[in-house]
Each structure stands twice: as structure tokens, then as C-alpha cells.
Amino acid sequence: MTDWTDVAAVEDVPDEDVLGVVADGLRIALFRLEGEIFALHDLCSHGQAFLSDGFVEDGCVECPLHQGLIDIRTGAARSAPITEAVRSFPTRVIGDRVEVGL
Amino acid sequence: MILAADGRVVIVGAGQAGAWVARTLRDEGFTGEVTLIGAEAYHPYERPPLSKDVLKGADAATTGALLTAGQAQALGITCLLSQTVTAIDRAMRQVTCVSGQTLPYDVLFLTTGSRPRPLPWPEGEGAERLHGLRTRDDALRLRSALDGAQSLAVIGGGLIGLEVAATARQSGLEVTVIEAGPRLCARSLPPVASDWLADLHRQNGVSLRMGETVAGVQSDGLGVTLTLGDGATLRVDQVLVGIGILPETGLAQSAGLTLNDGIVVDAEGRTSDPAIFAAGDATRQPCPMGAAPLRQETWANAQAQGIGAARAALGLAPTRVKLPWFWSDQYAANIQVLGRPDLAATCIEQTAPTADTASWRMLDAAGTLVGAVAVNAPRALRDVRKEMEKARAAKQA
Structure with a gap:
């Protein structure tokens, strides 16, 4: 069973952008694409960069340090230097709150 | 020269460029032989951490791993390490290693890098x-x-x-x-x-x-x-x-390829021999901003050029050549540089500098935007990149 953790208010997750939060000591990057909220581990799988400092474009987040692209919906690597997927977490909206399944 | 699916590829140089050639060939479905030859005893790794994390004590064997032994095996990439190539026979399409071993190729990639001056x-x-x-x-x-x-x-x-x-x-x-x-x-x-x-x-x-x-x-x-x-x-x-560094062009020179302080390549890594591509520090390539051809001694270029050359060898459509870009980490400062500082005549503040951050736009003598420098300000750099790419697209349209 998924263990849901309240992480943010829905309105705090910017449209087509990213919000960094901490849940149970784990850094999470929350994204909103076309109204839907996605959550990735807030750490690039290549270097020591926070994806919450990255840039959202065409469904991907671009690492702010080395310009690698990661698919926001799945965490999959989309361009060099990223070769490993970033962990992706399920999300749900309960009322005006975002919950992440850790 | 377009590589057939059952072709044989030899890559000379197992650094950033060589590893991305090998990876890209497999990512794009190439099923022929891939042999990656490196002078060092190690599987390909990224060099940027050497002057920082590795010098501070990080585990050298795992820091910046680019193509591990396990990954190479899984991808069917043969790595010949502690090995150097001494000659290229362009007529026979084969290389000779210092060990005496000869390796035939259909396409050869020279990713020989550079050495400290x-x-x-x-x-x-x-x-x-x-x-x-x-x-x-x-x-x-x-x-x-x-x-x-x-x-x-x-x-x-x-x-x-x-x-x-x-x-x-x-x-x-x-x-x-x-x-x-x-x-x-x-x-x-x-x-x-x-x-x-x-x-x-x-x-x-x-x-x-x-x-x-x-x-x-x-x-x-x-x-x-x-x-x-x-x-x-x-x-x-x-x-x-x-x-400074010197491009490793000895092998290319012996083979009679066109050189100009670097192996001369086109935007997709083609040398003067259609069966030989080159990428990384050792090359001189067209400037994506339309200025004089340049050598780029950067991690980002080795990666992008390696990917581009592999795609070209497979006959795939070229991806957009990126603007020159590099970064350096010193103390707590992440310094990113975009474009061509050598063309900059004036710099203007992009954001007001603070103790930890700064960013400047670089303009050439005609007032055209030619790049940016950003200290702990990746967003400022990205804004300039977008602006320059937009201007580039408009110029080409």
C-alpha cells in the first residue's frame, strides 16, 4: 500500500515550473504540467544538482548545472549526460493539498 | 560513408568524446562491432571531478564513471585499455596498436583528446x-x-x-x-x-x-x-x-588527415577522410555562431560532438549544434560561460552582482550578443542562451 505524505498546497506548485519540498527527510521536486502534478527525487542522477533549480520545458526538466534533460512524467533520461533515470513518485491531490507516495 | 548495421567501428580515445560515440551508436540501434581503445588503464570517466572531488578524496574509481566495465559489457562495447594506436592504414581501413594487434574498421572515430602543454x-x-x-x-x-x-x-x-x-x-x-x-x-x-x-x-x-x-x-x-x-x-x-593543453593530433597527422591546430572536422565530425570521424578536444570545428572555426576544450563539447559524430556515421539527421558552453567550480562558485568570450568587446551586468552571484552579457564590437558569464546564476545564463538561440534560428530562417 502506498504511504501518502502531504508535501505542499496545490496552489504553491507553479504551472509549467517546479517547486522543491522536503518530505520525510527526502528532497522532492514537484512539477505541474497541463494541470497535472508530478514528483521526482530532487537530485540529478548525473551530478550534484537540485532539479528544483532546473528549467521546465517540453515536459522535461533541464539540470541547471550540466544541461541534461529528464522526463518529468517518468524520470527517464532524455539527453546526455543523464544516463540513469531519476526516481519518480506517485502523486495525488486531496482537497487543496498535494500528497506524494514515498 | 554511412555505417551498415553489421559494420565495424573502432574508436581511438576512451575519454568523454569516445565514450559518447560508443554509447550513442548503441542507443541508436547499431548492432555491429564497437571497439573503444584507451591509453589509460580505466574505463571512460568524466574528467571535471578530478580537480575538485577526486583531489579532495572522493573515490576515484567511481567518481564520474561514464561507461563502467559492466555497462560496456551490457552494451557490447569492447574496451581495450592501457592500449594505444600507433598507425592508421586508410587504404586497408585498419589501425595498428602498440601491442602489434591490428583492428579493421568500416568507420573510425578519432577521439584522442589533448595533453597538458x-x-x-x-x-x-x-x-x-x-x-x-x-x-x-x-x-x-x-x-x-x-x-x-x-x-x-x-x-x-x-x-x-x-x-x-x-x-x-x-x-x-x-x-x-x-x-x-x-x-x-x-x-x-x-x-x-x-x-x-x-x-x-x-x-x-x-x-x-x-x-x-x-x-x-x-x-x-x-x-x-x-x-x-x-x-x-x-x-x-x-x-x-x-x-594550457595541446590537441592530440599525431595519429591524424601521420595518417595525412587535414589539420589546422586540431583535426579539421565539419559540424558533424567528418574529417577529410569519409571513413574517419573525429570529436572532442583534438578537433577544430565550425563555429555555431558563424565566427572562425574553433577548438573547444570542454566537457560539453566532447559529449555533444561525440554524439553528433556517431549520429552522422549512422546517417541520422543532425541535431542542432549547441552554443559553446562550459562551467568551472571554484570554492562555492559555479561559473558558467556561454558563447565566445574571445569575441566580447563589452560586458554588461545581466543581474546586479552580490557577494555570491553575478552575471554578465557579452557583446561584440557591433553590439551583437555573443555570450554570457554567470556565477551561481544558471537561470541568467539560460535566459541568454534562449535569446541567442532564438536570434540564431531567426538568422537561419
Whole structure:
């Protein structure tokens, strides 16, 4: 069973952008694409960069340090230097709150 | 020359460019033979951490791994390590290794990289206290030499020297940087950013000696005495030499490929031989901004050019060539540079500088945007990148 953790208010997750939060000591990057909220581990799988400092474009987040692209919906690597997927977490909206399944 | 699915590929040079050629061939479905030949004893790794994390003590074997033994095996990439190629026979399409082994190819990639420019005088008996930094072994040798050392002199105020200077300061060493020119990183930064960087190093306790040359180096087993151009001497425990790199073009030259301070390639890595591609530090390529062809001595270029050359060999459509770009990490500063600082005539503040951040737009003599420098301000750099790419697209349309 998924263990849901309240992480943010829905309105705090910017449209087509990213919000960094901490849940149970784990850094999470929350994204909103076309109204839907996605959550990735807030750490690039290549270097020591926070994806919450990255840039959202065409469904991907671009690492702010080395310009690698990661698919926001799945965490999959989309361009060099990223070769490993970033962990992706399920999300749900309960009322005006975002919950992440850790 | 388009590589058939059952073709044979040989890649000479197992650094950033070579590894991305190999990876890209497999990512794009190439099923033929891929042999990656590297002079070092290690599977491909990324070099940027060598002057920072590895020097600070990070596990060298795993830091920056680019293509591990396991990954190479899973991808069917044969890695010949501690091996060098001595000759290319273009008519027979085969390379000969120093071991005597010959390897036939349908397409050959030269990703031979570069080597540190040596000091212009004989090293003599003090050689064990003189260091360069290019390979993992160089970094481990330097790390062990700095462990217990009190002082370090860095000859050359370029990026490698300054990154090592920062790391050594963070480890408590007394550090002197000796730069022959009037400012730091004169090739890679505009003056305003050189000044900012000089302040950063001075604030961190580095002694900067600008406009100073080194006339001689003498080691007596207990330390090194540097004789400076003005006759003064400097006594230190260890010396790092970072006075630039030279492209590794010897093999290409012997094979008769067209050279111009680098292996001349087109935007997709084609050399003057249709069966040979080249990528990375060793090449001179067209400038994506339309200026004179250039050599790019960067991680990002080696990666992008390696990917581009592999795609071209497979007959795939070219991806957009990116603008020149690199970064350097010194102390807590992440410095990113976009475009061509060598074309910059003026710099204007993109954001107001603070103690930790700064960003500038670089304009050429005609007032055209030619790049940016951003310190701990990746968003500012990205804004300029988008703007330049938009202008580029409009020009090409």
C-alpha cells in the first residue's frame, strides 16, 4: 500500500515550473504540467544538482548545472549526460493539498 | 560513408568524446562491432571531478564513471585499455596498436583528446614535485603529493590551475598562482569576470602574482625553488603546471588527415577522410555562431560532438549544434560561460552582482550578443542562451 505524505498546497506548485519540498527527510521536486502534478527525487542522477533549480520545458526538466534533460512524467533520461533515470513518485491531490507516495 | 548495421567501428580515445560515440551508436540501434581503445588503464570517466572531488578524496574509481566495465559489457562495447594506436592504414581501413594487434574498421572515430602543454624547460630531478592534471592517475599523484604538503605554487592562471588552487586552499595549503598575463583566464573569460575571479581567490587567501613568469625550477628533495622572471624566488612544497593543453593530433597527422591546430572536422565530425570521424578536444570545428572555426576544450563539447559524430556515421539527421558552453567550480562558485568570450568587446551586468552571484552579457564590437558569464546564476545564463538561440534560428530562417 502506498504511504501518502502531504508535501505542499496545490496552489504553491507553479504551472509549467517546479517547486522543491522536503518530505520525510527526502528532497522532492514537484512539477505541474497541463494541470497535472508530478514528483521526482530532487537530485540529478548525473551530478550534484537540485532539479528544483532546473528549467521546465517540453515536459522535461533541464539540470541547471550540466544541461541534461529528464522526463518529468517518468524520470527517464532524455539527453546526455543523464544516463540513469531519476526516481519518480506517485502523486495525488486531496482537497487543496498535494500528497506524494514515498 | 554511412555505417551498415553489421559494420565495424573502432574508436581511438576512451575519454568523454569516445565514450559518447560508443554509447550513442548503441542507443541508436547499431548492432555491429564497437571497439573503444584507451591509453589509460580505466574505463571512460568524466574528467571535471578530478580537480575538485577526486583531489579532495572522493573515490576515484567511481567518481564520474561514464561507461563502467559492466555497462560496456551490457552494451557490447569492447574496451581495450592501457592500449594505444600507433598507425592508421586508410587504404586497408585498419589501425595498428602498440601491442602489434591490428583492428579493421568500416568507420573510425578519432577521439584522442589533448595533453597538458609541458613546461618549456627540462624538468630534471625535481620532476616528482612537478604536476600536471589531465588523467585520473595525475589526480591521484597530485592528491598524494598535497597530502602533508604546506604549500603549492600553480603555474598558469587558467581554469585547471585555479580549480586546483581553490581545492588546495580548502585543504589549508598556502597557495601562490603565477600568471604570465595581466589577468586570469584571459582566453576563456571576459575581463570583468577575470577580475571577479581574482577577487574571489584573493578573498580566499590565494597569493596571485600577475604578469609574472617562471624562469627556472629547482628541486632539492625537500622542496622546489621557483625563480621568477624578476629574479625573486619562491620556495614551495609542490608545483602544479596548468599552462594550457595541446590537441592530440599525431595519429591524424601521420595518417595525412587535414589539420589546422586540431583535426579539421565539419559540424558533424567528418574529417577529410569519409571513413574517419573525429570529436572532442583534438578537433577544430565550425563555429555555431558563424565566427572562425574553433577548438573547444570542454566537457560539453566532447559529449555533444561525440554524439553528433556517431549520429552522422549512422546517417541520422543532425541535431542542432549547441552554443559553446562550459562551467568551472571554484570554492562555492559555479561559473558558467556561454558563447565566445574571445569575441566580447563589452560586458554588461545581466543581474546586479552580490557577494555570491553575478552575471554578465557579452557583446561584440557591433553590439551583437555573443555570450554570457554567470556565477551561481544558471537561470541568467539560460535566459541568454534562449535569446541567442532564438536570434540564431531567426538568422537561419
